[in-house]
Amino acid sequence: MKVNFYTSQREYNEKKAEFDKAIFDVIEKGSFILGPNVTKFEEEIKNYTGAKHAIGVASGTDALVIASHILGFTDGKEVITSPFTFLASTSCIAKHNAKPVFVDIDEETFEINTSKLEEKITSNTAGIIPIHLFSQMNNMDKIMEIASKNDLRVLEDAAEAFGMRWKGNGDSYKHSGTIGDFGIFSFFPTKTLGAYGDGGMIVTNNDDLAQKTKMFRVHGASKKYHYDYIGYNSRLDSIQAAVLSVKLKYIDEAIKKRETIANWYMDKLSDCEYVRFPKIKGDQKPVYYVFNILAEKRDELADFLKENEIGYSIYYPIPLHLQKCFSYLGHKKGDFPVSEKISSEILALPIYPEITEEEVDFVCETIKKFYRK
Structure with missing residues (x-):
């Protein structure tokens, strides 16, 4: 018997009519970039996660790079994270000439060992990137407590964590990515919520961070051809948004x-x-x-x-x-x-x-x- 590590064909065949209609509707309407399908999907993500803002970008990696830039993880600043993760969780720090500072993981969960976080904080530390890996979230109570005490920004790498929720000592469960200053999701095809190509999302509850993110994803423009920042060309495309809207229903x-x-x-x-x-x-x-x-x-x-x-x-x-x-x-x-x-x-x-x-x-x-x- 052959057992694939992952296959998209079974899901596609089960819901073929829905996927085909979603894709061909985009093609027929001809709105391929930041069109109504992207806006609709962003609203659906807000509703599902409870985030105040959701901004679609081209990939989870882009989401990390953009969010790191906006939070000031740049120019020699130190950012604490885990060495046991995918490259993008740390390359987003190095891309902006900041310094990754590693903390080892918990042997039982594979998440960052929060008991060792504070010993790595210096006067040059700008933030923490906790990575919610594999099946569970980090101890966000402890991370946010440390961040608040030391005036640090928190970027939740929730690329693998769609659907995960943390209660900890709180009154209610909070979706991954919605607890720190920023959270990001990846919609790489193998993910729990996966596209038929690349895609990513940045979420935040901060109005100013959201506005800046919307500009950064379109070259830093506040309106067409008016550039407030040197930004990026990173936009979730409409076909992927349409596919993801179908999948989000299930x-x-x-x-x-x-x-x-x-x-x-x-x-x-x-x-x-x-x-x-x-x-x-x-x-x-x-x-x-x-x-x-x-x-x-x-x-x-x-x-x-x-x-x-x-x-x-x-x-x-x-x-x-x-x-x-x-x-x-x-x-x-x-x-x-x-x-x-x-x-x-x-x-x-x-x-x-x-x-x-x-x-x-x-x-x-x-x-x-x-x-x-």
Whole structure:
């Protein structure tokens, strides 16, 4: 049996008529950039997340770069983040000549270790970029408390966290991205809410930040050909917005199915002593965008899955402090031991709403077969 790590075809075939109509309506109307479909989708995101403002941009990476620029993560300022993440979470700092300052992760959740945040704050620290990875959010109570006490800006990298909500010590659940000064989402096709191409969104509850963001995404223009800033050309296109509006109607159903699939994995692998699962911490509503395990002999297991036509991914094989592009920061192996340890053990298994229990059974049996060899 072949099990893809991800496929878009099943969802498309299930809702083909809706997707086709949404796409061809855009083509027939001829409004392709920042048209009514984008405005409609931005309103839908505001309604779903509770954010006061939602501004569509070309990708999650662009969202990080633009938000970092607006928050002043520039010109030698220090910004605290995690080394265990995708490049864009840190390249957005370096792009503006700011300095990434890494804090190691919690071994059980893979989120930034908030107990170590304050020791990295200096008089030059401008902000914090917490990254809500894989299935859960960071401890936003602690992060916002530290940020408030030290007058720091917070940019939530919620690229993988659409649908996740944090309550913590609060009175109600707050959607990822809506707690800090800015939050960003990625609509890369594999995401929980994924487009048929690239797309991103910046959310904020601050009127001034929202207005500035709207200008920054169109070259810094306050109106056509009137430029207040040196901005960017980064706009969510109308076809992607139309596709995402269709998908957003079914997002709660998709999130629930992901939870069911995650529970299948945990139940079926519970008797495998060579596999461990991350833990969810804090009062929050997780979303299983990715299903990770920590596996003994990870690389050999990955090869065995490949031999048996099972897709997988490794998020992330090399922490950012050991990547060549960040060698100028002067870090060495051993500086962030938890990130380095997890990067040698972590393995992501196939999870998307349309995967079948039979396929999950096959994945789990193949993993157990490997360890019985």
